[in-house]
Amino acid sequence: MGIRYTSYIDHPKNKHTQFVTYGCCHCRTHLSSSAQVMSKDYRGTTGDAYLMNRVVNVEEGGRETRCMLTGCYVVCDIKCHMCKNLVGWKYVESERKDQRYKEGKFILELQTICKVR
Ligand SMILES: [Zn+2]
Numbered sequence: 001m002g003i004r005y006t007s008y009i010d011h012p013k014n015k016h017t018q019f020v021t022y023g024c025c026h027c028r029t030h031l032s033s034s035a036q037v038m039s040k041d042y043r044g045t046t047g048d049a050y051l052m053n054r055v056v057n058v059e060e061g062g063r064e065t066r067c068m069l070t071g072c073y074v075v076c077d078i079k080c081h082m083c084k085n086l087v088g089w090k091y092v093e094s095e096r097k098d099q100r101y102k103e104g105k106f107i108l109e110l111q112t113i114c115k116v117r
Contacts, residue, residue, distance in 0.1 A: 004081060007056040009033050022108065023116035024080040024087060029057050031080070031087060031113060032106075044088060044109035055090075055106040057081050063092055071096040078106060087112045 009021050009030045020034040032055045039051040061077035066089075074093040079086050088109045091102040 006030075006082070009056070020115050021117065022113045024057075024083060024085050025112055025114040026085045027080060027083040028114070028116050029080055029082045030116065031055050031057055032108060038105065042107060044107055044111075046109050046111040048110045049088060049107045050110065051102065052106040052108050055088075055108065058087065058106075059084075060090060071099055073099070073102070085112060 022032045023030050032052045036053045042049040058078040059081045063076045066075050072095045075089045077089050088107040090106050094100050
């Protein structure tokens, strides 16, 4: 499987006063930050979810097609690479053109993440 790296998200000083780092709620591995939030208006399988531009330290599961309110997508689940906690999914492909902006983006379920410093 190769060497597994854990990336750390730098906390920019001065600039973003509202900057929040999101981590896995079980092991606090850094996953993303408030700077990567594209939308907070999403629903995951467990409740509220964020659409994220970039997520780190996750393992991707197998691809599958899932139909949601906005159409069908090829997605894969994403898990924390340390503790295998399921944290959301990644949009791989959208069947609808107007939803293609989500391709390569991630959903993080709020119940599975926490704010870390
Ligand atoms: Zn974890």
